[in-house]
Amino acid sequence: MKLLIASDIHGSLKYCNKLVERYKKEGCDKLILLGDILYHGPRNDLPDEYNPKGVIALLNGMSDEIFAVRGNCEAEVDDMVLDFNVLADYACLYAKGRLLFLTHGHKYNPQNLPKLKKGDILFNGHTHISKIEELDGILYVNPGSVSIPKENTPRGYIILTDDEIIHKDLDGNILTEYSL
Numbered sequence: 696m697k698l699l700i701a702s703d704i705h706g707s708l709k710y711c712n713k714l715v716e717r718y719k720k721e722g723c724d725k726l727i728l729l730g731d732i733l734y735h736g737p738r739n740d741l742p743d744e745y746n747p748k749g750v751i752a753l754l755n756g757m758s759d760e761i762f763a764v765r766g767n768c769e770a771e772v773d774d775m776v777l778d779f780n781v782l783a784d785y786a787c788l789y790a791k792g793r794l795l796f797l798t799h800g801h802k803y804n805p806q807n808l809p810k811l812k813k814g815d816i817l818f819n820g821h822t823h824i825s826k827i828e829e830l831d832g833i834l835y836v837n838p839g840s841v842s843i844p845k846e847n848t849p850r851g852y853i854i855l856t857d858d859e860i861i862h863k864d865l866d867g868n869i870l871t872e873y874s875l
Contacts, residue, residue, distance in 0.1 A: 696790065696856065696857055697722065697723045697724050697854065697856050698724060698725050698726075698727055698854070698855045698856075699714075699718045699721055699723040699725075699726050699853070699855075700727045700818055700836075700838055700852060700853040700854075700855055701714055701726070701727070701728060701729065701820075701851075701852040701853070702728065702729035702731065702766075702799070702800075702819075702837075702838050702839070702840060702841065703730070703731045703766070703820050703821070703823055703842065703843060704731065704732050704733075704841045704842055705733075705734065705736070705739060705745075705842045706733050706734055706735055706745050706746060706750055706842075707742035707744055707746075707750070707843075708746035708749035708750055708753065709742075709743045709744035709842075710744075710841045710842040710850060710865065711749075711750045711754070711842075712753065713865045714726075714852060714865065715757070717852065717863070717867055718760075720867065721854060721867075723854070725760060725762055726757070726760055726761045727761075727797060727818075728761060728762070728763040728764070729763075729764055729766070729797060729798065729799050729819060729820040729821075730763070730764055730765055730766020730767070730781070730798075730799030730800075730820060730821070731766030731767065731769070732763065732768075732769065732777070732781060733747040733750055733751065734747065734768045734769075735768070735843070736767070736768040739843050742842035742843050743842065751776050754777065754779070755777060755778040758777070761779045763779055763780065763781045763783075764781070764784065764785055764798055764799055765781055765782050765783060765799060766801070766820070767801040769781050769782065784798060784799075784802060785802075785803060785809070786798075790855075790857060791857055793816055793875070794811060794812070794815040794816070795815075795818060795855075796809050796811060796815065796816065797818045797819075798818070798819045799819060799820055799821050800819030800820050800821030800837070803817070803819065804819055804821065804822075805817070805835050808830075808833065811833050812832075812833075813831075813832030813833065814834075815833055815834070816834040816836060817830075817833060817834070817835050817836070818836045818837070818838075819835075819836075820839070822837060822845070823840035823846075824837060824839055824844070824845050824848050825838055825839030825844070825848045825849065825851055825862060825870070826839075827862060827871050834860075834873070836853060838853040838862065839851050841865070849864040849865070849870065850864060851863055851864045851865060851870065852865070857875070858874065858875055859873060859875055860872070860875065
């Protein structure tokens with residue numbers, strides 16, 4: 696299993712293209728999007744090359760490779776124009792005996808943890824700040840934002856394999872490695 700996990704594209708065709716490019720170069724099995732795919736929301740400035748229709752066309756062209764959860768900027772209309780579901784608040788996967796809890800982060804996050812046990816992993820975006828840290832035996836992973844990073848964190852994504860979590864910037868440079 697090799698997954699690319701990213702969040703907060705916010706309608707930027709420029710950075711969505713870079714993300715898809717990295718996905719293909721990494722040779723991943725699935726692209727997991729942690730929400731806020733098309734719209735920038737009222738708290739963010741417009742990202743570079745803001746073009747939600749272009750992002751729709753790009754991602755719909757590879758919809759069978761995408762798994763997504765709802766961000767706080769998603770609406771029912773997004774589910775109508777995208778060829779993959781974007782309205783689930785969270786998803787759970789199992790890998791090597793660990794629960795992987797995938798969510799956007801506006802509901803479940805380090806301040807409001809879902810019911811997890813030691814060894815489980817919480818993945819969320821929302822803050823636009825990348826982070827990998829242990830919280831009382833639970834691993835917290837945030838890829839940051841693809842298009843509007845905050846607090847001087849890079850635009851980036853996570854590669855998840857059976858053995859490790861790798862945080863990379865959009866040029867493919869390794870920023871952090873964590874062995875599972």
